[in-house]
Amino acid sequence: MQAAVGAVRARPGIRVSGQALLITPALGLLLGFFVLPYLNLLLISFFTKSPEAPYLRVLTLVNYERLASDPFTWGVVWRTLWLGAVTTAVSLVLAYPIAYHLARARRHLRGMLMVLVVSPLLVGVLIRTYGWIILLQDTGLINQLLQAWGLRKLALMYNQTGALIGLVHVFIPFMVLSLAAAIQGIDPELEMEARSLGAGTWRTFWRVTFPLSLHGVVAGTVLVFVLAVSSYVIPSLLGGFTVLTVPILVVRTITELFNWPGGSAFAILFFVITLALLWLYLRAVGRVTRPVT
Amino acid sequence: MAEISLRGLTKRFGTTVAVNDLTLTLASGELVALLGPSGCGKTTTLRMIAGFEEPTQGRVLLGDLDVTEAPPEKRNCGMVFQNYALFPHLTVHQNVAFGLQMRGVDRAELDRRVAEILDKVGLGELGRRYPRQLSGGQQQRTALARALVINPSVLLLDEPLANLDAKLREEMRFFIRSLQREFHITTLYVTHDQAEALVLADRVAVIMDGVLQQFDAPEIVYRRPQTVPVASFIGLTNLIPGRVAARSGERLVLETPVGPLHGCGPAGLNDGMDAMLSIRPENIEIAQRDLAAPVDGGNRLRGVVRERTFLGSLFDYRVDIGGGTVLRIQGGVNTVHRVADEVTVFFDAAAGWALPGGRG
Numbered sequence: 001m002q003a004a005v006g007a008v009r010a011r012p013g014i015r016v017s018g019q020a021l022l023i024t025p026a027l028g029l030l031l032g033f034f035v036l037p038y039l040n041l042l043l044i045s046f047f048t049k050s051p052e053a054p055y056l057r058v059l060t061l062v063n064y065e066r067l068a069s070d071p072f073t074w075g076v077v078w079r080t081l082w083l084g085a086v087t088t089a090v091s092l093v094l095a096y097p098i099a100y101h102l103a104r105a106r107r108h109l110r111g112m113l114m115v116l117v118v119s120p121l122l123v124g125v126l127i128r129t130y131g132w133i134i135l136l137q138d139t140g141l142i143n144q145l146l147q148a149w150g151l152r153k154l155a156l157m158y159n160q161t162g163a164l165i166g167l168v169h170v171f172i173p174f175m176v177l178s179l180a181a182a183i184q185g186i187d188p189e190l191e192m193e194a195r196s197l198g199a200g201t202w203r204t205f206w207r208v209t210f211p212l213s214l215h216g217v218v219a220g221t222v223l224v225f226v227l228a229v230s231s232y233v234i235p236s237l238l239g240g241f242t243v244l245t246v247p248i249l250v251v252r253t254i255t256e257l258f259n260w261p262g263g264s265a266f267a268i269l270f271f272v273i274t275l276a277l278l279w280l281y282l283r284a285v286g287r288v289t290r291p292v293t
Numbered sequence: 294m295a296e297i298s299l300r301g302l303t304k305r306f307g308t309t310v311a312v313n314d315l316t317l318t319l320a321s322g323e324l325v326a327l328l329g330p331s332g333c334g335k336t337t338t339l340r341m342i343a344g345f346e347e348p349t350q351g352r353v354l355l356g357d358l359d360v361t362e363a364p365p366e367k368r369n370c371g372m373v374f375q376n377y378a379l380f381p382h383l384t385v386h387q388n389v390a391f392g393l394q395m396r397g398v399d400r401a402e403l404d405r406r407v408a409e410i411l412d413k414v415g416l417g418e419l420g421r422r423y424p425r426q427l428s429g430g431q432q433q434r435t436a437l438a439r440a441l442v443i444n445p446s447v448l449l450l451d452e453p454l455a456n457l458d459a460k461l462r463e464e465m466r467f468f469i470r471s472l473q474r475e476f477h478i479t480t481l482y483v484t485h486d487q488a489e490a491l492v493l494a495d496r497v498a499v500i501m502d503g504v505l506q507q508f509d510a511p512e513i514v515y516r517r518p519q520t521v522p523v524a525s526f527i528g529l530t531n532l533i534p535g536r537v538a539a540r541s542g543e544r545l546v547l548e549t550p551v552g553p554l555h556g557c558g559p560a561g562l563n564d565g566m567d568a569m570l571s572i573r574p575e576n577i578e579i580a581q582r583d584l585a586a587p588v589d590g591g592n593r594l595r596g597v598v599r600e601r602t603f604l605g606s607l608f609d610y611r612v613d614i615g616g617g618t619v620l621r622i623q624g625g626v627n628t629v630h631r632v633a634d635e636v637t638v639f640f641d642a643a644a645g646w647a648l649p650g651g652r653g
Contacts, residue, residue: 192345193378195365197443198395207391211382 045264054260063265073266077273080245083160084229087167088221091175094168095220099179100209104188118173125170129237132166133157136238158240166234171227175220182216183209218285222278229274246270296321296479297342297447302351304337304503311337313503315351319447322477324470326490326497330526334503335483339449342481343370355446366395371445371478375452377436379424385411385435386420392443410442414472430461437469441476448473448480454489466493487527491515499523519559521648524571531577531620533570537562537647547647550616554592556645568647574623576644579610581628582635591641596620598634612638 045063047055067073102113120128135141136156143153156162186209194204210217232247239245246266254263297319304312312334319325327335340346342353344365352361360368380388386407393403411417414434424432433453440448453469454462470493473480484490490497491511499506499514507519518524525532535549543557547570556570582595596614603609610622610630620638630636 187376187378189374189376189378190380192340192343192365193372193374193439194380194391195345196343196368196370196372196449197392197439198366198369199391200364200366203395208380212380 041264042268044261045268047261049259049261051258054258060261063261064269066262067265067269073269076244076246076249077270079243080229080247080270081273081277083163083167083235083243083245084225087164087171087228088175088225090164090168091172091224092217092221095172095175095179098172099176099216100183102176102180103183103186117176120170121173125233126237128170129166129234132162132169132238136162136165157238158242160239160243163235163239163243163245166238167228167231170234171224174223174227178220178223179213179216182213182219186212214285214288218282222281226274226278229270296323296356297481298352298354299338299342300352300354302338302341302353303349304334304341304346305349310503312341312348315500315503315505317498317505317508319479319481321479323495324473324480324482324493326494327481327483327500328487328490328497328527329485329500331485333500335485335500336451337503338500339451339481339483342368342447343372343449344368369443369446371440371443371448373433373436373440373448373450373453375455377424377432377456379432379435379439381424383423384420385416385422385424385427388424388435389420389439389442392439396443406442410438413475414438429457430465433457433465434468437472441472441478445478448476448478450480450482452484453482454484455486462489469493491527499526501526517559517646518571518648521569521571521650524569524646524648529574529621529623530571531574532648533572533618535568535570535647537564537566537568540564544642545647547645549618551594551614551618552616554645555642556592556647557643558647559649562647562649566649568649571646571648572620572640572644574609574621575607576640577620577622577624578639579612579622579624579628579630580637580639581630582637591639592645594620594638596636596638598630598632598636601630601632612636614638 046059048058048060050056194208235243235245236248250263250267253259299317302315329335341348389407497514498508506523524530533549535547538548539546545558547554594614596612599613600611607623612620
């Protein structure tokens with residue numbers, strides 16, 4: 001009897017160390033190629049910029065002071081966050097109906113729909129973006145059609161609209177998949193019950209379906225927001241030079257102005273701002289969803 | 294309160310017919326069990342009444358209102374699902390209040406009615422709990438309270454006890470029955486459990502492969518089934534194939550592989566017709582070989598015990614009576630017969646019930 005108890009007790013220990021062993025490669029990869037470079041970036045952001053070398057190994061706070069005191073910095077930060085927020089909101093609204101149908105579709109249909117949903121990710125970012133240029137540019141397909149119908153041309157590219165369209169298109173799969181997973185976990189009988197209790201389809205959605213899918217909404221919005229504010233290729237190609245986001249400015253500071261410490265500081269600053277915003281967001285949502293979890 | 298009336302209700306999914314030309318009327322305040330094996334179309338029927346499935350043909354009437362085209366929220370049906378479908382993000386109080394909120398009941402009235410119904414189902418103290426903090430029985434009571442608080446015109450229960458353990462199931466049967474009587478609400482109770490249907494219902498509607506087989510009081514469904522499938526689905530029975538040889542009044546004689554047997558049968562079962570004689574295991578007596586003479590008009594057969602199972606309150610025997618026929622017999626534990634014992638079995642003519650149709 002005692003031996004048996006001992007054996008049972010010993011097992012979790014073995015399992016834990018086994019599990020630890022399994023995640024070691026991923027952890028090592030993350031440490032070597034993510035954490036260390038980031039720490040390096042953090043270090044560089046405190047170095048002094050120099051016209052001769054990437055940076056001088058002299059610690060200073062000047063980079064941050066200069067950033068914080070420049071209204072231009074905050075304008076770019078604000079525009080980036082705004083673009084991210086709008087991308088997230090538009091994706092959420094567009095993705096929810098898709099996710100709902102995906103989650104409630106019959107099994108064999110679900111696989112096909114899933115492929116359709118992730119299809120934007122199957123095309124490389126450059127090819128996909130050039131595809132949008134063909135459609136959206138001043139002489140593009142959409143504007144040609146508008147003109148043929150005698151309508152006014154629309155400025156769909158080299159502005160925020162262009163960047164927004166491109167971002168929503170590529171990040172919508174992340175939103176759909178997050179939402180669909182959550183909606184699939186909702187028993188359809190809950191919706192039936194709400195209906196039989198007198199709630200119409202709209203009220204059933206807002207009182208039952210949406211609140212119960214909130215964890216999917218949180219996952220999807222965080223994912224899309226983070227991806228959108230950090231994306232580089234789409235805003236720079238579809239936004240032209242008029243849409244200046246943080247990633248674009250960071251790259252320019254480093255590659256065109258050769259100001260490594262300044263670019264690093266900006267990257268770190270934005271990282272901290274994004275992190276703080278996410279923390280506030282999760283805390284606010286957590287307060288709403290606490291009873292469920 | 295309204296009655297439920299189904300008129301020629303049919304539901305086809307592609308080429309399969311889930312419900313076929315079902316006509317059924319529930320009297321006001323009646324509890325009817327819709328009984329059948331799984332996949333027989335009983336849940337589809339319930340969903341058509343509640344408005345979640347659109348009938349291919351036929352009408353659904355609640356009271357005098359034809360609701361066939363009405364959306365679920367306009368039908369005022371109280372619904373309880375097998376897994377209760379309690380809203381996990383709402384407390385017991387909020388769950389029960391949901392339907393009243395949808396009806397725009399003001400706060401004071403709402404609180405009063407929710408408290409009243411929670412008291413009635415014995416959950417007065419648990420209003421602030423979440424469903425996951427409740428036991429199965431308490432969840433069931435919450436679901437019932439939520440369905441009843443809106444004063445529905447009918448109550449629809451879909452296998453409401455299937456997820457409970459045996460003891461609780463028995464308790465909840467009586468609870469549902471007393472609640473249903475108290476509210477005097479017309480109730481359709483879907484179940485695959487024949488014992489549940491027999492115990493609970495005023496009338497039992499047996500449905501198989503989407504077709505209504507019989508709609509009668511529980512005793513009649515059990516004692517006088519109309520078809521072979523009904524006889525074999527409800528309770529245990531022995532079926533002996535034969536042909537009607539003579540008939541007078543309800544009594545008839547059936548020519549079978551084990552000799553002529555006396556029984557009863559429905560009108561319309563006449564000389565020369567194929568029939569199945571159904572004899573319930575508890576209606577057959579078993580005794581030592583050549584012990585007593587049968588009463589007049591009864592049946593007496595010789596057999597050999599092939600198997601014996603102890604069921605607690607009784608023994609379950611399988612007795613070979615020749616002609617390739619093995620009878621299942623359930624009897625008291627006072628006289629015990631062993632396997633390979635030669636025995637005599639008796640059953641009264643009233644215990645045998647002939648059903649139209651031959652084998653299969």
